[in-house]
Amino acid sequence: MRSRLAITLALFPSLIFGLTLAGCSQSPGSQSSYEMANSAAAQSGEHYDGHPVSPIHQVASDPVSTFAVDVDTGAYANVRRMLLAGQTVPADAVRTEEMINYFRYDYPLPDDRAAPFSVTTDVATTPWNPGTRLLRIGLRGYDVARSQRPPANLVFMVDVSGSMQDQDKLPLVKQALSTLADGLRPDDSVSIITYAGWVETLVEGSHDPAEIKAALNGLDAGGATAGGPALSIAYDLARAHRVPGGINRIIMATDGDFNVGLSDQQSLEEMVKQNREDGITLTTLGFGQGNYNDAMMEAVADLGNGNHAYIDSVLEARKVLDEELSSTLFTIAKDVKVQVEFNPGAVSQYRLIGYENRALAEEDFADDRVDAGEIGAGHQVTALYEIVPAGGAGWTGQRKYAANRPAAATDDSTDIATVRLRYKLPEGDSSRLIERPIPATLLAAAAGPRGDMAFAAAVAAFGQKLRGDTKLGSFTYGDIARLAGPQSGYWRQEFVQLASLADAGHRSAWGGSAGE
Known part of the structure; x- marks a missing residue:
């Protein structure tokens, strides 16, 4: 290589x-x-x-x-x-x-x-x-140390709209989140929702890395981008599987091109503000080029008491979601x-x-x-x-x-x-x-x-x-x-x-x- x-x-x-x-x-x-x-x-x-x-x-x-x-x-x-x-x-x-x-x-x-x-x-x-x-x-x-951090309740919110079909978008998302799944512990909980013209829950409250990776591997891109409704459902899932005293976080993987539902940035920011006080943080992972919405991705991560990273390679995915996993998750x-x-x-x-x-x-x-x-x-x-x-x-x-x-x-x-x-x-x-x-x-x-x-x-x-x-x-x-x-x-x-x-x-x- x-x-x-x-x-x-x-x-x-x-x-x-x-x-x-x-x-x-x-x-x-x-x-x-x-x-x-x-x-x-x-x-x-x-x-x-x-x-x-x-x-x-x-x-x-x-x-x-x-x-x-x-x-x-x-x-x-x-x-x-x-x-x-x-x-x-x-x-x-x-x-x-x-x-x-x-x-x-x-x-x-x-x-x-x-x-x-x-x-x-x-x-x-x-x-x-x-x-x-x-x-x-x-x-x-x-x-x-990873073994010492609190248990994590994570919701992967994955954009599978048509704009995500390029190799540096959804295929890289799948590899990146699979890397994160490999670093999870048995007491961690993961839910996966996807959104295009509609929102679908693929995994809810799973502790099985194999189930999580299988769901990710089956993703395909197509359709519009219902980002607003997906974020609302992601917060609901995070609350449903809340870990008291643990890490409760949504990880949004997208190029930021929302065009269905709450598509304006101000409405998205208001939703994030309302939910951050509930102890649910938000990390945004940016992918791709051409229509990449860096302004939205950075703003909502900051308001969501999380962090924003851009993933341009498998190496970067490993750095952000494996080597730096504890700092990314545990505030x-x-x-x-x-x-x-x-x-x-x-x-x-x-x-x-x-x-x-x-x-x-x-x-x-x-x-x-x-x-x-x-x-x-x-x-x-x-x-x-x-x-x-x-x-x-x-x-x-x-x-x-x-x-x-x-x-x-x-x-x-x-x-x-x-x-x-x-x-x-x-x-x-x-x-x-x-x-x-x-x-x-x-x-x-x-x-x-x-x-x-x-x-x-x-x-x-x-x-x-x-x-x-x-x-x-x-x-x-x-x-x-x-x-x-x-x-x-x-x-x-x-x-x-x-x-x-x-x-x-x-x-x-x-x-x-x-x-x-």
Whole structure:
């Protein structure tokens, strides 16, 4: 069998063409790469809910940054699918935080399960801007062995409509969910419903992997897409077989193309909101291309206190539904929010890389009624801020009028910032607070990123470059590949290969030479 990297090399010519449109600089008088890529997505029928790149904030006037955590990985796998197929990558399809969080980093396990995750911070110089620094915040949840997790009540909700007949859709769904069935325990319960122009229950409350896999193997595609009625029935099944104190989750496998019943996204979101309070979570698994509705898939998973993944291969199915099964299913902390308060005596400007659709108002942080992200067992969350040390030139010049300029800040502490985290335990209603100061010594001693930090910065730059982030300056795909450096492990090696191919595509398209 050919390796994925070998297949990547075989696709090299078409990859060059795709990256020429999606990742190269705009030529004079031409349509921007952002506009071309998003136009191509609209013409293909795929749907993305994009957000502008996070803006620059002045610490003197806006010192606090607040966001909900995100452990989704769908954007990275979907972007990889497009790159390997030589397609343009719509900027709206790229969520940089999901690309960063696709990979695992060397964060310590929490010392005590009383606090379900550890908090790690570090600072490095920014590879693409010598005047700024990168602040990394990393969370790692405690691990739970498969044998130790609570029993699971799962409802597989499988789209078998006509749009799912392609090889990268229903056939891959069957393989993916069969992989999950192989990882089930005798005390787990599985129901399977399918939906096309009608909804059918194939398996209800089964503990037999052979029965589950036989039902999956018999699926065929055809008909319209009655997604709304199917989701309602899936919630009913989940309630009927509820496991008290266990995992109760719906796993929706679809391309997201609902067209019968509750077909508008707002109605679907309302249904999910109404049911999540009943303790039934929702995971969405995206498949296929052409009519893929990423916007719906990501939104309902977030509202359903679950997670969103995109399955583009059997390898990805094994990663998401076998290797990461415990973290996918078992929530150890919910409504997790991050708030960073910067010290104006140490930092003058900042921007959060990614998390645009996870931004929260400052007052939302302490409001336990505001929904936020969930962390599963073994999950990791990484966030990167690009910051300007006090006294540095920064991205914006000094204002002309004295009244528009902030008073000189005094360094009233030994911190550059304070990180606060709020979370609830899975069965809790009141949040708990973790607070960590970030010592100024980290800023003073910042050196070039190495190891895990270098790789995280490389992935962040890759996502931002695909998004058309102008703050990267002249940082190239080649620079990104070099920053990532030689890697061990399949998934990291594959990323370096993608960045290297993107570099070659860029240089070929514009007649440049290596190192440009």
